[in-house]
Amino acid sequence: SDDHTVRLTVNGEERRLSVAPSTPLLYVLRNDLSLNGPKFGCGLGECGACMVLVDGRAARACVLPTKAVAGLTVTTLEGLADGNHLDPVQQAFIDEQAAQCGYCLNGMIMTVRSLLNENPTPTHEQLVAALDHNLCRCGTHVEILAAACRAAG
Numbered sequence: 001s002d003d004h005t006v007r008l009t010v011n012g013e014e015r016r017l018s019v020a021p022s023t024p025l026l027y028v029l030r031n032d033l034s035l036n037g038p039k040f041g042c043g044l045g046e047c048g049a050c051m052v053l054v055d056g057r058a059a060r061a062c063v064l065p066t067k068a069v070a071g072l073t074v075t076t077l078e079g080l081a082d083g084n085h086l087d088p089v090q091q092a093f094i095d096e097q098a099a100q101c102g103y104c105l106n107g108m109i110m111t112v113r114s115l116l117n118e119n120p121t122p123t124h125e126q127l128v129a130a131l132d133h134n135l136c137r138c139g140t141h142v143e144i145l146a147a148a149c150r151a152a153g
């Protein structure tokens with residue numbers, strides 16, 4: 001029925017999705033749109049692996065009902081690069097070799113992008129605070145913070 005149609009923009013493309021409105025956005029992105037940048041970690045809004053941008057702000061897609069983003073603009077990791085150019089945050093994470101297993105990196109990168117969208121010149125403390133609720137089980141926070149600082153210039 002029409003109740004199950006949700007319109008939104010994903011990585012610049014208008015989408016009309018037929019889903020139960022309470023379906024978490026993460027499932028729609030990964031299963032229906034084959035966008036696997038956002039990861040399933042905890043499924044409870046706690047780890048940050050599933051982070052996307054909604055109208056430029058970081059949001060945890062595992063706990064975001066799809067209906068909550070109706071009419072809004074969603075950007076996933078796949079949508080960050082501009083043509084052949086990586087987003088400066090992506091480039092900084094590569095330059096700092098910030099990945100170990102890499103599972104958390106989507107969330108780290110999207111969180112830093114969100115912060116920089118709001119505040120292009122964050123302090124070190126603001127970067128630390130922004131990343132405080134993104135979990136990394138490998139313990140690569142030092143490299144991740146270095147990448148975040150590099151991205152912030």
Ligand code: FES
Nearest residue numbers: 041042046048062
């Ligand atoms: Fe969404 Fe952990 S998978 S916060």
